[in-house]
Amino acid sequence: DGGITQSPKYLFRKEGQNVTLSCEQNLNHDAMYWYRQDPGQGLRLIYYSQIVNDFQKGDIAEGYSVSREKKESFPLTVTSAQKNPTAFYLCASSQTGRTPLHFGNGTRLTVT
Amino acid sequence: KNEVEQSPQNLTAQEGEFITINCSYSVGISALHWLQQHPGGGIVSLFMLSSGKKKHGRLIATINIQEKHSSLHITASHPRDSAVYICAAEKIGGATNKLIFGTGTLLAVQP
Numbered sequence: 001d002g003g004i005t006q007s008p009k010y011l012f013r014k015e016g017q018n019v020t021l022s023c024e025q026n027l028n029h030d031a032m033y034w035y036r037q038d039p040g041q042g043l044r045l046i047y048y049s050q051i052v053n054d055f056q057k058g059d060i061a062e063g064y065s066v067s068r069e070k071k072e073s074f075p076l077t078v079t080s081a082q083k084n085p086t087a088f089y090l091c092a093s094s095q096t097g098r099t100p101l102h103f104g105n106g107t108r109l110t111v112t
Numbered sequence: 113k114n115e116v117e118q119s120p121q122n123l124t125a126q127e128g129e130f131i132t133i134n135c136s137y138s139v140g141i142s143a144l145h146w147l148q149q150h151p152g153g154g155i156v157s158l159f160m161l162s163s164g165k166k167k168h169g170r171l172i173a174t175i176n177i178q179e180k181h182s183s184l185h186i187t188a189s190h191p192r193d194s195a196v197y198i199c200a201a202e203k204i205g206g207a208t209n210k211l212i213f214g215t216g217t218l219l220a221v222q223p
Binding site: 040041042043045048058076088090092099100101102103104105106108 | 116145147152153154155156157160198200210211212214215216
């Protein structure tokens, strides 16, 4: 079955450490996205990529970095520069163009 | 004011009831998405519509472009429908799938 795999489901880190969240898709989708979800707020776009080796900042990119070396993979690094990293992170993908998004099951990151 | 507003924020229903969740938006859009988020956190896309009405099983989504309003209806609700329902607006002129999300409606259907 095609889908998006995010790992791990739960992640705990100490403040000051960088951490990388994994996102892999086997849907052959061109576009991939990272969203952050906080209680009481709508999802907010961190980064998106419409093609391999290219990506753009979303609305809240500060303190985050991404890479898109392969079509299937779009890892997100939460750096120590992100002031409030504890959140639920969702990865999504779609065919280029106006098509529905497919989401992963998310990674809950807790930084203490 | 948020560009996408949902109501109600919380909704409790008895099994079998007809449910309506509303979404209003203040921007020009090319499409409106309805999503379902289960307690584990994963999100499923239910509908993407730019006009009229779409139906899938017991779910119906409608949109009125002039009034900038969309509704999600669930007929014969069931406890397995309990989830957070999220609407998201795809802005005209925005990058592909750059969506503005509502804060969600938490639905609990009791047996």
